Amino acid sequence: MEGEGAATERQRRATASQVDQWAVQDHVFKIYGAFASIPRSAQSVILELQRDKHVEYLTRGLQQLGPSFVVLDANRPWLCYWILHSIALLGESVDDELEDNAIDFLSRCQMPHLATTYAAVNSLVTLGGNKALSSINRWMHDAGEIDVRACYTAISVASILNILDDELAKGVGNYILSCQTYEGGIAGEPGSEAHGGYTFCGLAAMILINQANRLDLASLIDWVAFRQGVECGFQGRTNKLVDGCYSFWQGGVFALLQRLPAFGGEGFGTSDVEVEWVSDSTSEGDDEDRDSSDDNEALHPEQDQEGHQSSSHSPESSTAVHIQHSRHNQLEPLFHTMALQQYIVLCSQEQEGGFRDKPGKARDYYHTCYCLSGLSVCQYSRSKNENSPPLPTSVLGPYSNLLEPIHPLYNVVSRQYHDAQDFFSKY
């Protein structure tokens, strides 16, 4: 064991990880501090989702992209999905002409790559309607890049098109299992580091093939719970920086877990029977009566003199959480949904439209898609099912910030998912 002198010496010499982390923390805490210091009326304005600006930014992307997008040239179906899904989350639709153009483009697209197939299929499901859904041709899948994303995209597509079978599922369960690491999260390949994106893909794929219980769910939950940091958003890996897109990749893991029967959820039956939830123990008496203005209290952890996060603080966050003590405690999300919404709205949202990774980074369609998806997950995290609208206390900012609910397995808006299911069940 090294002597005390060497230990304190190392502590004084900050590592690259620490330097990077403190820089982001400083920036984020400045934003939260500034927010906390302005009058409540001004706070309400800043917490608003800039719907019009977002839709404008998104629609422009659908219509025309600048030459710098050439790096995404092979991934235009992805651009399509990110944009269309974001628009759908905002409860908007594209005009008929753009819609026809999108369907036409997607059906012409050469898609030898599995991931782009997923993006194209999800785009068409999002557009919905007979024309879009009929244009989906069924593809057989062969091996592409072998990693966890491939498993998820293949299975997701097969499932949503209603052609998932044992042949496809064979072997995938074993592979994904081998990708769960000693940390609890899931990696892209066996041996690699646990990572938010792959954890979502891995868990979703396992659920789709009904093998989720083979994973060590306890350690998975523990890992993902600890990915939410003092900045209030999620990081993708241990000791890495917060990033808005993980609002969905990590936050979505909780949405998936909540629906598992093992956690009191209603499951993911393909024949989505509407469960009539009788209002039992979740409304009267058990709810804590709180001033709804507490929800907008900025979560502002204390910092010690060196500007580092103090471990012994007790931020207002504990009072801002709406605790619903249901009989089975099944509806209480296991992460801090209000904190995450705070990060998304105050740090990722751009007032001019679009969302970004973190303050200081530029907005893009990928982050717009996953920040909005993550926001939706937060808002519906206490809803029993898709049909019961969230309580205002689940939504940070004005209730008009409410987005459409998603189906967490596919990340398409629920309504469109059900329409597609109905359509393909006829085949």
Added chain:
Amino acid sequence: MNWEEDEEKLLPSQRPEWSDVSPLPQDDGPNPVVPIAYKPEFAETMDYFRAVYRADERSPRALQLTHQAILLNPGNYTVWHFRRLILETLSKDLQQELDYVSKIAEKNSKNYQIWHHRRWLAEKLGPDAAGRELKFTEKILSGDAKNYHAWSHRQWVLQSLGGWDDELEYCHQLLEEDIFNNSAWNQRYFIITKSPLLGGLQAMRESEVKYTVAAILANPENESPWRYLRGLYKDDPKSWIHDPQVSTLCLKVLTSSGTNHVFALSTVLDLLSHGLQPSRELREAVDTLNPNSSSTKDSLGNTICSVLEHADAMRVNYWRWRKSQLIV
């Protein structure tokens, strides 16, 4: 590859050797969405690429064309795929191709296609390529110590081509530079479990626990070694709860003031759930941290969850759920 050729930057339509080829324009339909405003240079290069691709022409000029296309957009997997077909058909020198990829990778270290291409090349070259690939990933990691692709590639090289000799030492160096580098901790786990030169997890456990405990004591707020420590006892909870070093470590951290206690508390909770019989000192240390003295009759697990609900408030819901899961 003749790098001087690039200086000329003559487009195919301006070159006599391409006069026999009719370029194939992109067919997105009449009114495509997400249309990219391609620069003329890009559009023309890709039009000619489509032509040779459609004709499956695997010639030197086609190879050169893939190079041009890659420069303009290294993310196009179809171009890389076709390039591989040409390399095979023409039996090109793959070491030279590695030179080529290394140059392209300089500015594109997070590009999947480039790493995939590298893996394909290394696989074809075999064990002789191991040294070079380890050196290459080391170079990338020196600029970005957590690059996911680099680590993935490095692991693949070790398992497929060998070169384990210096890997543990390399890992140690990285941890000396940055004890918070979770990728390096992950690599360490990979080495001690998979290296044919070491005895496997159980054989390595003793020395690894010592190493990890030292790292934790230096920075108790560092999550990486805590998870690594837990990982050392994967699938062997009995050894986990019976190793005195583990509970001693937790006690030490819990009784230090001004220290982050979250991971120590979480570890004790984990140990309890696997059957640890806590010592009196451990109980007292936890009770000291509990602001609510009326709950001294609670189980230790209950007390820990209560403490964490305040000490780790971001995860208040998680700790409440953990409490509900406790078998009292």
